[in-house]
Amino acid sequence: MPYWNPKTETLSRDRLRALQLSKLRSVATWAQARSPFYRRSFAAAGFAPEQLRGWDDLRRIPLLTRDEWMASQAQHPPYGDLLAVDPARASRLHTTSGTTGADPLRALDTRSDWAWAAELWCYAIWGCGIRPGDIAYLAFGYGSFIGFWGLHYGFEKAGVLTIPGGAQNTEQRIRQLVAFGATVVASTPTYALRLAQEAARIGADLRGSAVRTLILSGEPCPPQTRALIEDAWGARTFDTAGMTEIGTIFLFECADRPGGGHVIEDHLIEEVADPETGDPVGYGELGERIVTSFGRSAVPLLRYRTADLVRKVPAGTCSCGRTFDLYEGGVLGRTDDMKLVRGTNVYPRAVEGIVREFASVGEFQIRLFTTPDLRDEITVRIEAPEDPDLLGDLRRRLAAAHEGLRFQIERVPGGSLPRFELKARRVVDARA
Template identity: 65%
Template sequence: MTDQPFWNPKTELMPRSDLRELQLAKLRRVVGWAKDRSPHYRRTLAGVEPEQIRTWSDIDRIPFLTREEWMTSQDAHPPFGELPVTGAENAIRLHTTSGTSGRTPLRALDSRKDWSWAAEMWCYALWGAGVRPHDVGYVAFGYGSFIGFWGLHNGLEKIGALTIPGGAQTTAQRVRQIQDFGATVVASTPTYALRLASEAEELGIDLVNGPVRTVILSGEPAGSIPETKALIERKWGAHAFDTAGMTEVSTIVMFEPSDHPGGCHVIEDHLLEQVIDPDTGREIGYGERGERVCTSFGRSTTPLLRYRTSDLVVKVPHSRASSGRTWDLYEGGIIGRVDDMKLVRGTNVYPGAVEAIVRGFDGIEEFQIRISRQAERDEIELLVETLPTVDDAGWDLLADRLGVELAGAHEGLRFLVRRAAAGALPRFELKARRLTDLRTAV
């Protein structure tokens, strides 16, 4: 098996017509399961019968589920809300979202079967990135209640790779373990991969000529930003692969194949994904930017039907990749989030677009975007922390070039580019939050 490039060639190479029939059959099954057992779906699917779902257009019979609905249900019926089909007594694992929004995190229950399914989903991505049983995988993750890389850990073990949990340690300790244990695969967020690389440089550890050959990225859209990915690959001397998942579905939903860098295959034998216009809810076609809507076929304890993720994506046909997989792709992975966009003096600003420019410059250690209201005028500021090798003259040139490129990419909008003191900007292990909007209203 180790010589073939697919974890499950039967489904990864399945003809599209057969794949669509498989998805509809699984959808009918999960609709029946959820309606019979979940208080939430018993109510929202009152007029929907599984046998009514025969074609793709019949999917519209199923109402959308939003994060706000889930959280409201959780608040009204603590601690887990009305989505689960059973109570905690029949589950083996509880995980939460990261809680970066400031509200109580979503809580999700999983059974033993669910957790086995989550590991299987990760195996598609890991195997597609070239991970094999002889590898040594290092998981640079804190192992808290946030679901993060828990599933990846189990996926590495399922493949047969030696798996090293890197929790409850400093960044320096993790870097030393990566070196001491001869890790060939490292998993982290894109931001933390860069932080690990910076720490290695300070410690005098040569990552570029070390054993790590694969970096698995997840947790942030930055993994599919070409400039960020290229920077990670230069600092590690390894190939980086983007993935994306979410607590709401318990596992990974897409992965970047080795034959199509910059795009992520949807794992379509286990998920049904639609892309809709965020304003109208209408499904849109290939090549149009829209919001991901996710239905999971494998998570049985907390079913997920037509969940509006707020992730912005552009779906393209499977033919864009050359591997032979028949699963469609999201070009550029997750581009950002519907609520990420900020309006500044009539111009749309996306954090990912700013990062794509910033990461194209050498000498930058960290950055932050701040938006404020000054004397009836919106101002946007880019705070930049540089490497020690950047002197004052180098900074002046860097700041000028950054300002020009940022304005050119944002309809002439002027960014105030300022230098931050060394160590002044926050560092992140999990999801980075590099934009702060200090305005009371837009």
């Protein structure tokens, strides 16, 4: 059985829409009855849940932004007034990672919310072929960042032996996962590479280990990075994507690996819109994700603007038989991580994709700065062995992909750039 939930993963699109609309009505009713924030925002927009009669009525619901959520948290500390339950009924508190430098969001969850988070992870676990009898190792710090907590519970729920790899250094984790015969490892793409580099340093044979599957999450992962990870581990990678704001994942890659991930549409509505105008965009067009989740009772999320850039394609793009649409290439970047350098758009994910074409490059960093004569410059700092051709080849590849923009390439000593266990922060924007 390739599906976790064969009943809904293979629903006709009409039936799927009917299911989503029914769940949407109940969540909107819950939010209006229980959350002061939503009562206010619904009233201001002239919206009432009773108006949700057909699919197009979805857009009557006002959009929610992170700034609004943060303002609510500041005005009604510590949790804000999106909250739809008494905090005394919550069982856990987690925060966003703070990658963007902004104050982290605080998210309360109930037992029911955590059960839902695990449920969605199970779609991914089952969908990529993991089964009872597998041994899963989570290379993750188990802190207040939500990270892989939901996956941990998903593994347990799916009947997979689960090894929490918290509170250890990278070398200890490698020795453990090899010694315990882990068949599955979960980490960010960046940390999967770091584990491989460290394994090479200490002489651990990952390709000869029992690991056959890597579940990746937490940051966009260009194909070139995945290829490096798969080569180093001798294992297949599966991309997933989630966010603290919904408390779990919204996307998973199935065993057929069609070059993208299925949206878990029986538990979520995912719209894609032009980030400037807010107008919906069609299949194949790049746009911003807008998510509505059905399963989080403490913090209902209705039409939340995520700032994630995605390209939706129809379910039929994949041969697995699921009727859930896909995001081609997963999450492609963020609306707020694009850098403008001398009139050229530079996306860190695109730069990473090119850097990872050069297998001898270990860690890297993108540094933007302003020269004394006020010109913006971009330098890619790389850890790599001496190679007379490497710097020029990389410079030419980056320029060709960025309208001829001049990149400076700087080789730095091995081990001198920061390492990351969770989301990588490889862009340093020091411009005046």
